[in-house]
């Protein structure tokens with residue numbers, strides 16, 4: 001609910017800000033104009049009673065329009081500082097809470113389970129579901145790519161831009177991300193330094209949170225005070241998330257604006273040209289990734305939630321739509337985690353001890369969109385280089401895509417880095433990853449959405465399987 005001040009003055013302030021920004025633009029003060037547009041949009045959001053969802057959607061559309069509009073602004077006057085900073089700030093705010101959220105959520109979630117045997121059961125169901133959803137995702141990707149064969153007739157490798165990319169890029173050596181010591185080293189972290197890190201190692205926090213949760217179960221009454229402290233700290237973090245989520249419309253708008261704005265180095269013509277050239281040459285591949293991911297997001301995942309938890313697809317998608325929009329714009333499941341947790345608990349009624357366990361772990365391990373993408377991309381690259389992949393090779397791609405997606409950190413473009421290992425597993429040139437770089441920001445948006453939706457669906461299903469369907473079917477449309 002907007003406060004009295006904002007409901008009375010917000011819309012007027014927004015209108016004045018917009019007029020002032022047009023005046024600034026006419027005078028060549030484009031950085032001030034951009035800052036005024038951001039402030040006007042924020043004032044409009046604070047003053048409206050419309051749902052947060054709608055506001056985020058509006059932020060997306062305004063960001064798109066403003067980004068395209070910057071193509072017409074002469075290079076010298078184009079200062080996107082305020083826009084870039086706003087997007088960056090929003091992501092930083094969310095990331096700030098990820099470390100404490102993961103750690104507190106897991107520890108308090110496990111402690112609430114009350115016994116280690118219920119933990120074992122929930123863990124087994126959760127991992128079975130992570131595996132099943134990723135398995136179906138990769139299968140969908142591979143079936144689609146074999147049916148439509150994108151990349152079979154493109155001239156991509158003869159375009160100077162892509163050729164240049166291939167020559168310049170030295171990919172990360174395969175395997176460095178998944179060496180035994182690196183993996184175990186990630187897991188066994190000093191929790192205090194892990195919490196203090198600007199990019200908290202989620203697996204390490206998950207592991208320590210689990211250890212602490214189990215210790216709290218085992219020590220029972222003796223550690224009741226610590227359990228209550230952890231629960232209270234978690235409530236504080238959730239309150240902060242509620243505040244930051246209110247800023248999502250502005251954050252989404254700023255991120256989309258600077259992304260679209262940066263596509264033109266030389267006015268509208270170059271913005272259009274770079275979009276059209278890329279679209280023509282790789283359009284089939286992009287469309288295939290979109291369609292396959294959509295099948296997974298709109299058919300497969302809702303089917304899981306419906307069959308295993310009785311949750312109507314419309315309720316599922318409406319319930320997680322805020323998280324999906326934030327995932328789309330941040331391209332990071334980890335940064336989206338606070339919003340996912342809020343949506344799944346508040347809108348879908350999944351009990352806290354389930355979300356606390358399933359969501360933080362799922363954010364790093366369960367990556368349906370990434371697995372599906374890596375499989376399609378590997379076959380696309382094989383086709384570009386004119387290489388036939390045998391059934392055995394395709395099965396290797398199948399397994400490696402799942403493994404590498406599970407091993408990818410929940411940050412932007414992580415899937416593209418682990419992709420190198422998938423390519424090398426079937427003797428494809430690892431440098432070919434460079435071809436995907438210009439497309440990655442675009443494709444990362446939807447694969448992160450599928451990753452986040454997959455986590456939410458697994459949480460819903462675990463709740464459905466372990467607690468029955470009551471709380472989720474109650475308000476079906």
Ligand code: ASP
Nearest residue numbers: 332333410411413414415
């Ligand atoms: N950006 C994805 C995520 O955070 C990971 C990826 O690059 O595929 O979920």
